[in-house]
Every structure is written in C-alpha cells, then in structure tokens.
Amino acid sequence: MLEHRRRLLCAAALAAAAMTVAGGTSRPAQAADKTVISCAYSETYVFDNEDLTKKWWGGIKADFEKMHPDVTVQLVPIQGGYDDIVNKLSLLYRSPATAPDIAQMATPTVDRFASSGYLLPLDKYLAKTDWWKKFPPVIQGEGAWQGKTYSVNTGENDSMLYYNVDLFKKAGLPVPWKPTSWNDILAAGRVIKAKLPGVVPIWILAGTGSGDNTVLMGVDTMLAGSSTPTIFDEKTQKWVVDSPGLREVFGFYHSVFSEGLGAKISDLFSTSGVTAPVFMIPKNQIAITFGSNFYGGNWSKLVSTPYWPQAAQVAAVVPVPTVNGKAPNISTTIGGWDLAISATTKHPDLAFELLDFMMNKENQINAANWAGFVPADTDYVKDPSFINFAAPYNELSAVVLPYGVIEPPSGDYLVWSRGAQEATGALAQHPNTTVDQAIGILSDYVKNQLDPSQTEVLK
C-alpha cells in the first residue's frame, strides 16, 4: 500500500514537472506571431510624476503598435532613484535574455554602458535622420565613445539663478536684477539677510544628501564659470583636486555659510534637497536660488507640484554669471537622459524606428514639458508649445543650454563628486572651515579612493 502511494506521488510529481516545463516553453499564439521590442525606462525618477511617465510611455506604445500591428512594445519600468536605475540596467544588460532593446539612461552613464559592450553604435541610422544634425555639438558628444555614437539625448537639465521679485522689492533691491559676477550674488544676499530675517538669502546645495545632483547644481555649475573650469585634465588624464577655479568656488561657499547666508543644513543635507526649493520659493522662504530648469514646469497646472499661478510674476530667472563677468557670462552644467539600443537586439532596424518615433517633435516636446527638460533639438526649443508651457523658464533654459558643460563621463568622476560633496558639506556645517581645508577634504578623498598619482594641482 505504501509502495503504491509512493508510485502515485512520483507519477503526480512527474506530471506536475512536465506541465511546468510545457507551460514554461509554450507561449500564447498571438504573442508568438508578433515581434517584441522591449523598452526599459525610469518609472519614478525622470518624469515629474508617475502619471506623466505612464502617459508618455503608454502613448509611445499605443501609437507605435497602431503603426505596426505586428509589433508589441513591451514596457519595462524601473522603480527607484538614480542609482537604482543604473544598477537595474546594469543587471538587465548582463544577460542578452534580459537586455532591453531600448533603454533610457542618464547621459553620464552612456560611456560606461558603451565601454561594457552593451550598446549598439547608431551612426549609420543617425546619418539618415533630419533631427540629429540639429543637436548642439556638446549634446551630440554626450553619447559618443571612441569615435562612435551610442545614444541619443531626449532632454537636458541645466542650471539657472532664481530670485524672488517680491522679496527683492521688500529688501529694496533693484528689479529686474542682473547679477554680473558672484560678488553681485553675495552682495544681494547680504542685503536680504539684513532686511529680511527668516528668509534664506542664498540657496546653494551642499553635502552628500542629494548625491551628485548637489555638485551638478552647485560646484560644477560655478566651476564652469570660474577661472579654471577643468575637473578632469584630458591631457594628463588626471583629476584636478586643487585649482584657482576650485578655490574661487569654495571661496563663494565659504562666504555664503560663514556669513549666515545659506540654508539650514537639515534642508541642504536632506535627500529631498534637490526639490526643496520648488516648494520653498512659492512660500517666499528663499530669495536667491541656484536651481535647475525644471522648477518652472513643476509650478505649471499640468504638473502641479505645487501649482503656482503667480510663478512668472514672483520667481524671476537669470543665467548664473561667471566669477567676474567674463562674456558670455553664463555658467551651467548640463545633464540629461538618453535612449540607447542594446548591442544584442535581434531587431536593430525596428528598434531604431521606434527610437526615431520617440524623437519626433510632439513626443520630444511632451517629454520636455512633462519631465522638466530642455529638448536637444534646436528647432523644438523655439516651439511655442515648449516656450509657453513654463514661461519664462523654458525660454531661458534653452538660451543657456549651448553653453553647458558636461560632467566627465568616467566612473571615477563619482569619486571626485563625492569629495566635492564632502567639502561643501563641511563648509556648510562648520562655517569656520577655510578654503584650504575644503580643498584638503576634496584632495584627500580623491587621493584615498583613487591614487595620488591620478590627481593633479592646477596653478
């Protein structure tokens, strides 16, 4: 009896295993007939909210499938922040079975994905499009590695200086305000501090809470307008840990925090430091902000985080000036999100056709408005549907874009960035930190993480 039961159990187990195998290999007839193109993208980080993410990517899927009834666009949303997207994509690319045909990735990571052998060179496809040649050279260069182009930009972020018109008027400062040097910014900040206690005179991010965004919107943006903007010396292949430019930037930070012109460290060091001004500016809590182009879109009715109908009247915007007003007197970094095609895709032509569809005017302007981007196409940025979506912010963001500096694409840049975050964190938390000490923090950090031989001092 026992033996009989054992045999029955064995037979049942074998049957179950056979069914599992059969179930695992068979596919619905409809899906098997269609060509599947998978797209991996950020669900929660790139667009201003998840609804807009679904609207854009859902629209792409629906429209492309309507144009190609034999194609299924498989959406692969990735949750989490910047690092989570990079890590998840890295894992997906490790196997051709999971590598997405098309992936949305941050521009500074393209170089590393390309050098991993994960991406398809796009040059032969790009030559046939009418939009690629309208991209500014600096943006075309973001997707290049060893002479080939591996990705296409779908929107950039750049830096601008916001100032609160109401607070400026209350403090007796001139409106419109046109700062021509960093000293002009400090001078206005000092007046605000004296006249309007309780208001943050100058918001500039510091510390490690917001990761590389802190450096992108702060140190890197200012360094771009300093005497020596170099972070990575291409000639010597070394990281700059001390230079006149870095000393000018840290000197500005030192003035801001030693004179009590900066924000509270609990706000600056928070993980939400990047978006905090979007909520604080409408409440008249900040007078001058080193901010990003996306603020204006967030105040629009469509995005509403938060909706601020008076934004255009209260929050004015100007380019970040250079250290001493040298023409064109615009300092900004740029960083955005690209689309790339997997080197192992079975359908490269179709994948590029889908990418090309995403790059059309309507899709790109929607992406720009819904994610707070500046479109890379020099024609799209002049379109009223982009300019008027968040006036006057979108227009200025397009003006400063061609002057943008990109961060070095090497993975070791994140080490340098972390050193700069710690240096600014010390300047913000301990106002008696000197410029020499801040340089020492950056220098020690990079030397310890990489090697002293990989660093240099610029005179």
Place this chain on the structure above:
Amino acid sequence: MMEGDAAEKPDGVAFLLLLPTVILLLALFVGPVLYAFYLGLTNIALMGPTARHFHFTGMSNLHRLVHDSLFWKSLKLTAIFVAASAIVGVTVVGMALAVLIQHAVAWLRAAVGAIVVVAWMLPPLTAALIWYAFSTTGGTLSLLGGSQADVLNTFPMFVVCLANIWATAGFSMLVLSAGLRSVPTEVLEAGRMEGASRWRVFWSLTIPIIQPTIVTNILLVTLLSLANFSLIYIMTGGGPGNATNILPIYSYQQALVFGKLGYGALLGDVVVIIATIFAYLYVRVSRATRVAAA
C-alpha cells in the same frame, strides 16, 4: 551515555535525510559566500570594460583595503555603532525594561511590553523615518530644547545608536525576560533573608544566574546590528562627512554608487568575517550553556 554514543555514530538514513538541507545550504549559502570572496579579489565593475570581462587581480584589492583610510575609519565606526548601540545600549535598556516589567502591575506590563515589541517589529524603514523626523530640525527632539537645532546632523552617530537601541530593545527585553523568569525564587528569597539589598541580590545572584542568556542576547543583537544597513542608510546615508559610514554602507557605496563591485565585495567579506566570529562565539556560548545545564 548510550544516547550520546548513538547520536555521535554516523547513521546512513539520518545522513540521507539531511542531504537536501546540506545541498540547499551549499547552493544557496556557502556557494554565494565563497563566490563573494572570489569576487572580492577581482576587478569586476558594475559597468565598463571589466563588467563582463573581469579577472582575478591577486592581492590588489587587499593592498588597497589596507591603505584605505576610509576603510579603517569605517571599521572603527562599525565597532562604535555595534558596541554603543548593541552591546551597551540594547542590553542595558532591554534589561531595564525586562526588570521593570517583571515588577510592574499586570496592565502596565502588558502595555509597555506591547509598545516595545511593536517598536521592534516595525520595518527598519519605518523606524528610520520616525527617528529622522524626530531628530532633524523641526523634529520633536530639537523642539523640546526650544531651538531649531539639528540634533541628527550635529550628533549623527549618537542619534543612529539611539534609533538602533529604540528599534532593537524589544527583542532584548523578550530574551532577558525569559531569562529572568527562569531564576529560582527561592535563591533570591535566600539572599534577601541573608540581609542582602535588592541591588545586591540583582547584581550578585540574578545576573550570574542569567549570564548565559545575557551573553546570548549580546551576540544575537550584535549580529542584528552588524547587518543593520537600512536604518543608517535612510537616516544619514553614512554622512555627514562619513560620520556614520559603517562597513555595510561603505560596501554599498563602493559597489553600487562608484560601481567598483570587486572592492565592494571585499568590504562585504570583511563584514562576513566579523559576523562569522560573533556567530562562532554564539555557538560556543550556546553549547557551553547546554553543557552547564546538563
């Protein structure tokens, strides 16, 4: 005696029955740990040319580890975090709660016990967010002092230790309460009849009797705290200025922020080695306790 002999002799059937567990342990635990040790000696990266084509780099990562000042700082911070929060904090607070509950009226015992255990059962994410809100500017802790002080960023290690004690003391209380209940009342009464004070009875009788429980508790809480990545990561991210950058955070930073998977794996291996030492001590203490009880 005969039972002991029987237990020590290898039994074919017992071996067969253990085989699935052994295979699972080898495949899902020992294998990955050994592979992690191997990865720790390679140049594998998250992205870049060595993402797929990585190779063994000998002692290169170890050489870097020895000369990495941040690693030594991280090791020191890990020791401070584990010693201050787990060994001292959790054990002392857990013991205090266990003793208080033992002498409290029934309803108070039930209420305090429930609250402390709920704190222990909360996911680390919730505990971290509660303590972040409590200790940052505008939180209750700074408002209690009547100021806009930022306690979290001013005393980061102190606050994360407090948060860990808050979140783990419930476990400690449960373990030590069980130990206290096992102390024979006649021994304590004898001590009292000899004229010993309450404190003397507690210190000279109760503590020695439950010493194995205390040691076990310390070791378990140490292991729990060593692996407590989420609490610190959410509260401070290892900052400010690396002030709370304990080894699990530093390992994460190297592997998944800087993309240096090999070096990150090596840092993780150091945590595994430290945890293994504590686990070995735990097994030794447990065995000694069982032998003493027999």
